Amino acid sequence: MKTIEEFLESKNIRVTAMRLLIYKFLAEKQVAVTLSDIENAFEKADRTTLYRTIKTFEEKEIVHQIDDGTGITKYALCEKGCNCEIETDLHLHFHCNNCNETICLTEHKIPQIKVPDGFVSENVNLVVKGICDKCSGQ
Amino acid sequence: MKTIEEFLESKNIRVTAMRLLIYKFLAEKQVAVTLSDIENAFEKADRTTLYRTIKTFEEKEIVHQIDDGTGITKYALCEKGCNCEIETDLHLHFHCNNCNETICLTEHKIPQIKVPDGFVSENVNLVVKGICDKCSGQ
DNA sequence: ACAATAAATGCACTTCCATTGCATTGGTTA
């Protein structure tokens, strides 16, 4: 079990207080978060720093971006089973129309999609919308 | 073969010069277009009019919205086989990373997606990214 | 045909998110 510091270093990300905090914040969350979510959680920090931190995490492939159709980009830590680098191996995302949260269904792989002749599929983005387990369980 | 005027009227859309032009523009295009695309095509018209025309078309279900992950909403005419009202019967969209165009693969239905227990799927958005037929055929 | 009414259009403005330039701070290394 690596420490977060060691993990970040192994990904060539310089360890700073801010980055540790943001990483922990993402790790605690079970859902994908927006920049504003992070902003609200760290009111003392500057928007830009949070923005660039997330971008750094994205480049170093420890965070992936999710476009769930709400128009606002969301982010989530890549977890075991999330091979974002391997574009053909993307999992799907679920967006709850009730609580408005978006979660990664890491274990649910996207089925092979057939495209017409001449088309080359490099990457698939699949967002299922509906009611999540918490909201439907009421 | 109905005229466009008759078609619009049958959908309870009042026929105006602007709407006819925009409809024709969409019909000519084989790809999904952004608001800016329309704006560029009709520089004399006001942005708001174009915006609201598209929204009207959307409400009356002759146009559907596509979120292809570029962050910019695109629109396309609903064609034969496009039953946008029936949410479970959505076709998929293909976004070309080369020419940056998004096209509707109307005949390609989205496969049934399994979601975990407790989750209720209401709607599925699937965008495949890659290289389109025109670009790969070089 | 004309007045009354309703819808469509145009203009101005606002909001929200994403992004960038530049100055400053802070940590690393020679």
Added chain:
DNA sequence: TAACCAATGCAATGGAAGTGCATTTATTGT
């Protein structure tokens, strides 16, 4: 300790989406 580079903070910009209101255009009833 000086020099350097990365990280942070501040300010500002840009683009797209959306809204309020005045004006024009079309429709309806008399």
